[in-house]
Structures are given as structure tokens and as C-alpha cells.
Amino acid sequence: MSAPPSSAPRWMLYGASGYTGRLIAEEALRRGHRPVLAGRSREKLTPLAEQLGLEVAVVGLEDVRGLVATLEGLPLVLHAAGPFVRTSEPMVQACLAAGAHYLDITGEIPVFENTFHHDAEARARGITLMSGVGFDVVPTDCLARYVAERVPGAHELDLAIAATGQASAGTARSALEQLPSGGRVRRGGALQPWPMGKGLRRVRFSDAERTVAPIPWGDLVTAWHTTGIPNITTYMALPRGAAQALRLTYPLLKRMLAVDAVRHTAERLIESRVQGPDAVARSQNRSHLWAEARAADGRRAQAWLDLPEGYAFTAVAAVRAVEEVLAQKPLGAQTPARAFGADFVLSIPGCQRQEVLP
Template sequence: MANRFLLYGATGYSGRLIAAEAARRWGNRTKTHRPCELVLASRDRRALAELAEDLQLDYRAFSLDHRESVVRALNGFDVLINAAGPFDQTAERLAKSALDAGCHYVDINGEVDVYKRLDDLHYFAQSRGLALVCGAGHTATLSDLMLDTALHDLQGNGLADELGIARIAVARMKYLSRGSARTMMRMVREQVTVARGVPDSKSPRLVLSHAPVGKLERSFDFGGGEPKHGSGLRIASAANLIDTLTARHTAERRKVRLERIESYIEMPTTMRLAYHAAAVGAVGYQLPILRELTRWQIDMLPEGPDAKERADNSHRVVLQIEDRYRQLVVDWCIVTGDPYELTARLALAVARKVAEAESPGGWLTPADVLGLWQPLIDQGLDSPLMGCRTERRSKAVAHT
């Protein structure tokens, strides 16, 4: 019997890409035997019906206003995939409803505050044998897979007991969707989240702390530099990315002690100045009139890159890990195609793995579900990482 998935937020920009990828990969209702069945859902019945007709997929229209009706709508599905932003308005409602309905939950959220709230549902999910996977989109999944693979390699080389700081750096995207712009605005705070090891402890436990915006800035080699200029070194500022939180879970699962985990976004000078100014005014941004003005400006942006722009929207994510002597033992860069198309493939891959797994459930990171990097690449055309490649510029070498 085919696994059944419900995609909420199907009429949004990322939702449409996920729906189209599912129809391409698994087939639609014209196909007699499907390995998986995707049903579309959102609150906009008219747009949903048009999309369902175009893709030849079934659909259900419902709002999130009444939890009992949401639970009824989720009955009979194996996994709920949430692509409906803003996630601070949908994620917690849908995750709790999924737990009540007895189905797993996967989303593509990128907001730290939402991630922390869902993380608190771990014991409820685990007691019911259900999985919760937050941030199964582009950068958080890639950085998690990279970190998990790097820590696995370091353990194999006997270096896992000598680690210092892990840094994740995300290159600036050439084209942004409207939803990504909203997420970036919501992540602006006066401080950024950092995970720190417990001082004078051998425990792998990491606690969350904060650093002022602008205090943590570094240059990373994102690659793609001009031959005559050498490397692709560019400046990045620490930011509130859920990659920090996902990496924290993965390091603790691997039982590897790190001094600190930090996440960065590449920013040119003008963007850094605007970022610092926005952080200073972050409290004022909470005023309704300013929030509405920002929302109005973002709504004027295109919904997202079109097919031609996506074909030219490659991206890079860097992982650096230092040893306790501040020497790089890992300096890897993932080069991908369009982040939005990659998010669609990753979200479906995570959802299918969750449905087929026999794990006890609870809070899982994408790497918990998907496993190590190389086996995923080896799947070829069936791989969600199709077209991605890793530049390993530093290899772990034991000290002599």
C-alpha cells in the first residue's frame, strides 16, 4: 500500500514546487500504481482546485482555525508536509494536530523561534512513535548532512575529542522568494543565537546563548572566485539561522563535544550596514505600523524566481570545523543548483524516509532521517542531492 502524504501550503511558491516534484517523481492519479500518494491542501479552495487539476492530484481545502477539523482532515495520512508560511502562524498548530491525528510531521521552516517551540514537542511525539522534522529545506538540511558526515569522519580519524568551533556559512542567494524575504526579516534581532559547550565539562551537551549582531563577522571561501583573483573569500555576518539549532542536535547525537556552533550569512558592505541598523531598531520593528509597512514592501516583490531564474540560481554552503588549537580540520563547501527546487526534493525525501522508517519517533534532524552524504549522492538520479557536489578543501589529519 502506498504511503499517503498531505502537503499543506500547496498553493504557495515552495508548495507548488514540492507538488510538481511529487507528481513528476511519483506520478499522479492517472497512474495505477504509485509508490507514494501526495494530496494537496491549503485554505484557498479556488487556487487549490486549479493546481490539483493542472497536476492531476487530489486535494483538500481547510483552514487552521479549528483544531478538531484539522485533525479530522489529517486522519488517514502517514506524513504531513507543511510548506505554509509564515510558519509562526502554521507550524505549531499543524504539528500538534498531526500528533493528535497519528501522522508524522515535516516542514521547511527557517525561523529559530518556531524551531524552538516545536522542539518542545519531542516527548509527546516520541511517546506516540511519531517523528517531527523541522527545517527539511535547503540550507538547514545541507549543513546538517555536511556536519553529520564531517563528525563521522573525524570520529573515524580519532579527532573527535579535539574539536573547537564549528561554523556554517550560507552564501547570498541571487534570487529570493517572497517567503524567504519574510523569513529573513523575522530573523533580525538585537542578538544572534549561538550554541556553546558547557565549560569545564566533557559532556557533548550544548547550551544556547547569544552574541550582539555585528560582533561575529568572518571571511569564508565560498568558491567560484575569478581565476586571476584566486579564492572566493567573502565576508559573512552571524545570523539567526536554524542551522545552529540543527547542528546542536546532531553534535549531541554524535556525542561530539564542540566549544561553539555559529551560523553566518554572506553580506556585502551595504547589506551588513542595513543588517546592523535593522538590529538596532529590532524592538521598534515590533510596532504594528512598522510591521505592516515591512509586510507591504515585501508583498511588492515577485512571488519567487521563475524557471529561467531558477536555472541560474546556484548556491553554496560552507562548513568549517576547527580543532582546539584553532586549526581547520574541516573546510567543505557544497555547491548546489536552485535552492527552491532542491528544497522540494529534500522535503519529499525526508517525508518518504520518515514514513518508511521503523524508528521510535520524536524530534529528528534531517541528517537523522537521511543519513550520511555519500550514500545519498550514490543514489544517482533518485538522489535528492542530484546535481550537488562537495568541495573538500581540508581533510582531517591526526596530529603527530
């Protein structure tokens, strides 16, 4: 294909043929970008590239030299190929070698920790490393910073998500990968194990009160770097029966997933049966967030955020993050809210934040 006009931002979208990658590619084109659609399968990439009129780069993640060569002349990679715990590090290494910014849409705790592990290298290379530029963790990270700024010296932070709709195959594979690791919370600045299903509570979201359970979201890492608050718990809204059943069934589920045959069967079922929400669901469903920061002297602040369905949000947020990184070029390992501010989420259409209540 002919090269795009010099005025059109040109960067690499790796994992472009996946469910979320396609949505990001379409959104990027709508916003005037000309990303190079990359991945390991020409067969999967070519139809999308022909539909959108974009370039294709075929390279596997095991080929680091090939990745570096492919990145020549490209300032940035948006990595959308999961499970990220398997795929992120090779691309990070390629970006460090090529001097290209690295962004991804992960929600996996080990990936966030690894990204921050490379902070000094990224600063030395003059590039940005930013994991979690989608539904997890852009909205929660921005809401965490918003409430933290209203309670200087806060020592506790709670974040809760209520999301509707089904997961994509990529999200389901990532969840399957992380499930055996169990629950986590942050206490005294350190990640600590937490029994799955323990700590149920009721949270008032903007539209309804729901039962939530502690779930190990990526915000346990990102909110710590964004706010410095040492005690963080992240929750997800679940039907009360499901939340209670999680505590009872998790030990058995963990043992089952330790068996290779069981895990591989689950992965095949995900690939064959999990499709992700359709266009109608993406346009109609909404997500709801709540955050509270508390200080030892009793000061506290709460805030609420309503936003579009998660995958629709991710497509726009990821491209907006690309735009901000190319414009601002923040150095080193970053979180979205630390780099762009608490109001970054409000630049995504359909996001509404409720003011702090006394």
C-alpha cells in the same frame, strides 16, 4: 476526485498553493507521489489541483479537530505554510493527535526548538517530527555532520552559506517575523544573543572568497542536536558594505518593526511585490556552503558543498525527506542528517561535496 492508486504514496502537503508549496507538489508528482493539496483557501488550491490531477483538502490551522479529521488515513504531513513560528504548532498538535509524521521546511529557530520540545510525545505516538527539510537546513546539517565525524570531540563548528537570487514572499515574511529577535550564536551548548553585524570574517568557498556575517540560521539548533558540538556560529555571505551597514542600521530597524503599522505595511508590501525566482533563475543559480569543525587540541576538518538554487533544492529535498521518513520511520524529533546521515544531501541531483583538506 477518485482515490489515487494504492502504490502511489499519499500524504498531505499543507500550504500547497504558496510559492514553495507549488514547487514541492510538482516535484512530488514527478516522483510518483499523490499528495493531498491542503490549505485554507479553496480558491487558491483548486487551480493547482486541477492542473496536477490531485485531491484538495480545505481546512484552517485554527480548526485542530478538522485537521485531525482530514489526516485520517494519511501517514504524513509536509507543512509548507509560513511564517512557521505562527503555523507550525497547530499542525504538530494535529499530527500528534492523528499519529501522522510531521515535516516542515522552516528555517526559524523558535520552530526548531518547539519541535524538539515535543520529542517525548512523538516517540510515544510512534511518529517522526522533522523541521527544516529544505534548503535550510538539509545541506548545512549534512555538512555539519560530515565535518564533525572527522573531528571526534570537536568543540567548535562554523557554517557559512553563499546563496544567490531573490526570496519568495513566504521566506521574506518569515525573515521579517524573526528580525526583531536579533542575532544568535551557540556557546557552551546554549543559545546566546549576538550583535547583528558583529564578527565579520572572510571565508573561502569552493568558487570564491567572500565576506560573511553571523546570521541566526536554524542550524544553531539542528547542528547542536546532530553533532553535540557546543559552540556553533552560522554565517551568511553578504557584500562587505551591506554587512557593515547591518550593524549600524539594525537598532533603528528593530524599533521600527516594533510599531504595528510599520510591520503591517511591510507585510503588505511583501505580499504584493515579492514573487520569488522564476524558472530560469532556479535552473541557473547555484549555492555554496562551507563548514569547519575544530577540537581544542588543534584537530580540524573543513568541507565544501555546491548545490542547486535554494528553492529548486528545497522542492527535491523535501520530497526525498518524505520518502525516507515513510521508509525508515525514525522516532521522535529529528534532524535530517541525524536521521538519514551526512550523505543524504548527495541524493539530491546537482549536489557536490568536496573532500576534507588537510
